């Protein structure tokens with residue numbers, strides 16, 4: 001039986017940061033990770049730098065709705081390839097749901113599929129709650145509420161930025177063990193320990209925030225750092241709290257050989273990180289935005305306008 005754990009938590013809570021850290025731990029490196037993202041292009045796949053032994057498989061779309069059957073198929077297909085020696089002989093599977101997934105239908109699928117139940121053992125649900133944004137997400141988004149309600153273990157992330165929103169968490173889940181960890185430094189043996197599970201999880205329909213869309217921007221030409229900064233400020237001013245999440249791999253004009261990793265969660269822009277090299281041959285900048293009622297073409301048009309202005313200003317200085 002292959003143990004399977006589900007890692008969930010609202011947009012930007014720190015799921016990929018945690019998994020990247022877990023895979024760096026030699027005792028947990030032999031894990032297969034299935035990443036699901038809401039945006040149309042997979043980025044986390046490139047951001048969770050896997051070791052030789054581990055294996056990361058990515059899908060986009062809504063895991064709890066559209067691609068729910070895909071998950072069952074992916075797990076069984078992965079197992080077949082493991083037996084055939086086509087992928088590393090992983091010892092467990094960690095599923096990172098998208099921040100907008102309701103875990104209920106996912107758990108239901110994992111628990112009711114016969115072929116899956118014969119080969120895989122569900123260990124539990126680890127839910128990450130962002131100390132800074134968690135309380136607001138729990139108040140506004142049904143996905144975030146379900147993620148906490150169904151948690152077997154709760155990990156409060158970003159304790160360096162704010163105190164844990166314990167009252168909001170306990171109102172939804174009074175009993176699950178709770179810890180806090182900075183930058184994903186949680187104990188995997190605690191987080192992924194098998195949890196007792198009721199045999200009859202109801203087949204709840206997924207609950208979702210209405211009106212969320214994801215917008216993708218792809219760029220051939222590197223973007224000047226100043227243009228990127230002004231663009232993000234402009235977006236924040238225009239969209240305010242309607243911009244839930246922005247992440248990307250960006251070729252900056254100042255250093256296009258290494259991609260900069262961009263993260264913003266609502267108004268909070270995290271400091272840029274850098275990858276040592278591009279994950280593949282594709283060196284285009286790619287940015288995914290998730291928001292409520294943001295006009296589809298607005299972000300790309302704003303970026304083009306800001307770039308033109310920055311180019312004009314620097315030409316004027318020459």
Ligand SMILES: Nc1nc2c(ncn2[C@@H]2O[C@H](COP(=O)(O)OP(=O)(O)OP(=O)(O)O)[C@@H](O)[C@H]2O)c(=O)[nH]1
Nearest residue numbers: 011012013014015016017099157158182183263270
């Ligand atoms: N200050 C601080 N930042 C953190 C911590 N954990 C994660 N972050 C940052 O939060 C941002 C989002 O982290 P991710 O790991 O990408 O979050 P995620 O849950 O995978 O995001 P989605 O895929 O959009 O759902 C990144 O900039 C991280 O560096 C923490 O403990 N403290």
